[in-house]
Amino acid sequence: MENTTHKEETHKTLFAQMRQRLKERKRRVMRLIELKRLRRIRKKTVPGYTYCKNCGTKLEGMYCHCCGQYALDIYQPFWKYLRQYIENVYQFDSKIWQTLWLMFTRPGFLTNEFNAGKINSYVHPFRLYMCISVVFFTLFFMIASDKANQALQAVSSLNINDEIVAQLKSSATLPDTCVYVYQGPELVKAFQERGVEKAEELFKVQRLDDRFSLSYMRMPRIVADSCLHETTLRQKDLNTILNLKKVKGEYLNNLIEEEEITSESLQAARHFQVDSTGTALTPVYEWREDHNDEAQQLRQESFLNQFFGDLSKWTPLYMMFLLPLFAWLLQGMFRKSKLPYMWHFVHAIHLNTVFLILIPIPLVPVLTSDTFMESFKGNMPMYTLLI
Structure with a gap:
């Protein structure tokens, strides 16, 4: 009886130590993330001059609090102008790599940070989703349209x-x-x-x-x-x-x-x-x-091109407007948590962004030439179906 009690106490002690180590590791990671965030903010908030070139107001950051002009260094090289243009217009800067890294290494962290009010430290969820969706749908429909035209040729070649x-x-x-x-x-x-x-x-x-x-x-x-x-x-x-x-x-x-x-x-x-x-x-x-009518083949190719053109135009919009519905479903499923709707909406955006990034993994073997042509003969490889 004493041995059993001793073993239970030992197990409890081990579990307590493990929980303590995990908490310490989490604190270290959070401190490291916070340190990187502060360094990035410090780097972006030190202007090259003291007073605003437009209205003469003393600067306390990279933007004038009086007229709103950006503290641009007019003596910098051209590549820095180009980088600042991309950062200001498309918000595509070093934050996107940090955001994507945290999205996969610490699931849920970005949603909690956004809900805690730390919005400017990472790429805005909706802006990140738009950027990833544009890249995904552009590449996907380019490849899909080409493969569809190959499919027409493949059907003829089977004869x-x-x-x-x-x-x-x-x-x-x-x-x-x-x-x-x-x-x-x-x-x-x-x-x-x-x-x-x-x-x-x-x-x-x-x-x-x-x-x-x-x-x-x-x-x-x-x-x-x-x-x-x-x-x-x-x-x-x-x-x-x-x-x-x-x-x-x-x-x-x-x-x-x-x-x-x-x-x-x-x-x-x-x-x-x-x-x-x-x-x-x-x-x-x-x-x-059976296929000597060139007008018929041209009609088929025209139909495919128009179909994929309309699909590439409307699919991103459909997915974007379905996000509020998905967030509403999340709120209904987790109604006991009594979280605001916008918290679920941000979580839905992050989930769909991860989905758009991960979905090319099973599409790559499916759209490869050998596998794509074998599917028309009913010989789809097993590893493709598993992925």
């Missing part, structure tokens, strides 16, 4: 036979056939999406006009035999070919120098055979029977 892709990845395949193909650059991108790293070496493209027009391509015979289908030459491409064949001599050189005609389109037109009546003799091909 290509896997055996063809495997043979192109081997070193034995050579570009030994020349044909005229519609949307030749899109065909090269499709094979690149399927993992053919040397697609640019296997496919030599000479475009007649834009990316949807006819292209003179050198490619492996296996691709020409298995992926291409004969189609009808469009009248606009025939007119372009006939016009390019008529231009010769010094006039042609002038057009090339003035960049009205490219050597690429000229080479593509020269290989095309027409008779004396202007009738096409060379067969032309396409590689997407």
